[in-house]
Amino acid sequence: MSKVATVTVLGPREEVERLWHELAAERGADLQASFRTAPGDRGTEIRVEVPGAPSNPVGQAVKKLSGDDPLAKAKDELRRFKQLFETGVIARSDGSPDGPAVERQLKQRPAQPLEQPERQKAGV
């Protein structure tokens, strides 16, 4: 059973595709994407088929709770790509210093500044 993750990135299709391929090595998952120009100057739609998601509801719930849901991870990758393309940076907060990450959403740290070891761990 495959599921689909999508995002719209504000930029021309050629530029979006180029950066997508440039950043392939940095992505946490090997995602096969298709691209389509969005109507109304909205940018470029990226669509990713996510194989391997469990088909039964119990399996899906377990994957979600363990932070090991391939669909959620694919959505994170699309959000991170959109952030990098549009803003040049990953959105990092005190609660989520690594940026969008489903594992972190389940285990937020308090919204107060990071100590040096935590910053190192987050690579900032």
Place this chain on the structure above:
Amino acid sequence: MRANVWSGRNTVQVENVPDPKILNDRDAIVKISSTAICGSDLHLYDGYVPTMKRGDILGHEFMGEVVEVGKGVGTLAVGDRVVVPFPIACGNCWSCKHELYSVCENSNPNAGIAEKMFGHPTAGIFGYSHITGGYAGGQAEYARVPYADVGPFKIEDDLTDEQVLFLSDIFPTGYMGADFCQITGGDTIAVFGAGPVGQFAIASAVMLGAERVIAVDEYDYRLQMATARAGATDAINFRENADVVEQLKELTGGRGPDAVIDAVGMEAVSGHGVVQAVDRVKQAARIESDRGAALRDAIMACRPGGIVSVIGVYGGLMDKFPTGAFMNKGLTLRSGQCHVQRYIKPLYERIRKGDIDPSFVVTHRLELGQAPDGYETFKHKQDDCVKVVLKP
């Protein structure tokens, strides 16, 4: 540094926490000179907003001096005096390009949580739970400000902190509420809630040309500020007469206000004891997250074809939304967290020109260490409290 942190329902405390550092090239660090407690902080304090964590630094209304800038911020320099808008917005996405800053598509790293609650993620907000990103807030000595080339607004006049601090949230929020009403000469606007945002909604409706502005609240001292300082022409205290809808019709020859602004939100109270009790029980039992007394009355009172403008904060679901009145009267519902970056410059110009001095709402000035007292005083409306400003 010292910061005011949430420690569970009805508890905040000032603690020592690490100093913020630059995490991205587009960040800046601001040394805070003034910060305020917002009515929407009370929703967090009261425990009605999910995804809070013990230790979260609160506060989304702050200003101060830039002390460090990331190498990607070309618009600010160390020493600049800035007011920081509460929505964190990238300035690059489609929403930001269309001045819809509070629904920025990139600034919320916890987009996955927000998507489950709201269908789509919304922008990051300083000090306002983890559903809006988990960003440390500004009730502190310092704050890290992401996308500092987009948000912080430079103050280059000798206006006092109290004259410009509320550009961070409550003045633009009240103004947006009035702006949504598409006011034309002769309009009558009702404003539910005469708290700080309500006061600025009233003042803004007057600035935008409303002929009559009717303030609705349960506290006489707030209604007095609304008429004496913000410019309301009429006041309704629903503790004296709970039937707000009838009173608004009486005041408008049966027509109803052309637009109604809900500056109350999820902790609305009703003068009708039974309605209030039912809503409180449902909220306490988590059957509904949002009490609907103000929004229901706003919809019932608004004239057919009018506008209901919602700037009071709601967080989840409310019971008994009057869909029949909303649909059959042909109302328009407009709402949102304020797109502060859209309004901050024109409103700053209004302050500079002397059209308004926003400091009129300030009733309490406290040192940051007294933040817990400030929350209690504000929550319980003690000592005629309207607005608390904290000095780190």
